[in-house]
Amino acid sequence: MEMNPQQIQDRAREFQERIVPQIDEARRNLVDMNHRMVSFIRANPGTCLVGAVALGFLIGKIASRR
Amino acid sequence: MTTFQNSQSNGTHGSDDQGFGQRVDQIGSEAQHLWSNARSAVSDLGQTLDLKGRVERNPYGMMAAAIGVGYVLGGGLFTPLTGRILKLGVRLAMLPFVKDELMGMAEAALQGYQAGQSTMGGQSGVSGQGGAAGMGTSPRTGGPGNIS
Numbered sequence: 180m181e182m183n184p185q186q187i188q189d190r191a192r193e194f195q196e197r198i199v200p201q202i203d204e205a206r207r208n209l210v211d212m213n214h215r216m217v218s219f220i221r222a223n224p225g226t227c228l229v230g231a232v233a234l235g236f237l238i239g240k241i242a243s244r245r
Numbered sequence: 246m247t248t249f250q251n252s253q254s255n256g257t258h259g260s261d262d263q264g265f266g267q268r269v270d271q272i273g274s275e276a277q278h279l280w281s282n283a284r285s286a287v288s289d290l291g292q293t294l295d296l297k298g299r300v301e302r303n304p305y306g307m308m309a310a311a312i313g314v315g316y317v318l319g320g321g322l323f324t325p326l327t328g329r330i331l332k333l334g335v336r337l338a339m340l341p342f343v344k345d346e347l348m349g350m351a352e353a354a355l356q357g358y359q360a361g362q363s364t365m366g367g368q369s370g371v372s373g374q375g376g377a378a379g380m381g382t383s384p385r386t387g388g389p390g391n392i393s
Contacts (some may be wrong), residue, residue, distance in 0.1 A: 217304050224300035224307075231311035238312070239319020242326040 182190070220227045300307045321327060 232315035235312035235315025239321030
């Protein structure tokens with residue numbers, strides 16, 4: 180199965196056209212999630228700080244048991 | 246006789262009640278004073294630390310710092326996981342320097358390759374132009390052209 184350069188180029192373009200929208204959507208989702216997380220942290224700073232300390236405490240406990 | 250005793254005892258009880266009440270009032274005022282001092286100390290500490298402002302400015306950093314504080318409080322400081330995290334941090338911190346070094350080496354290699362290509366192209370171009378005339382005179386000029 181040999182492919183000439185034109186076929187390889189077409190395949191690459193097709194792959195790009197299929198993948199690029201998915202990457203764009205994933206990027207948009209990540210940006211949206213980041214905005215939501217930052218706004219939640221800013222709205223509830225005490226809760227988030229206490230939760231983060233508790234999470235770190237749990238990680239430290241688990242790490243010290245090993 | 247009894248009347249005197251009674252009056253005397255009544256007077257003593259009255260002064261005791263008065264002293265007790267004064268003490269209760271004093272303790273209450275001292276407790277209020279202590280409470281107000283504690284509240285002002287807590288508010289001063291809060292203003293000094295400015296946790297809300299810090300979270301507002303750098304939410305992820307503050308979360309990471311809080312996780313770090315919890316990690317230390319949980320006893321995870323002197324563990325192998327800390328060593329691994331530190332090693333990873335050092336490697337990540339060294340990454341930009343290594344990247345710059347590699348980029349410099351790659352650029353130098355590319356420039357050398359391009360210079361070699363241009364030199365070879367020039368030599369083969371010379372041999373190609375004077376191919377008919379120079380074939381017999383200098384057999385080595387055709388050498389690099391054949392190799393490329």
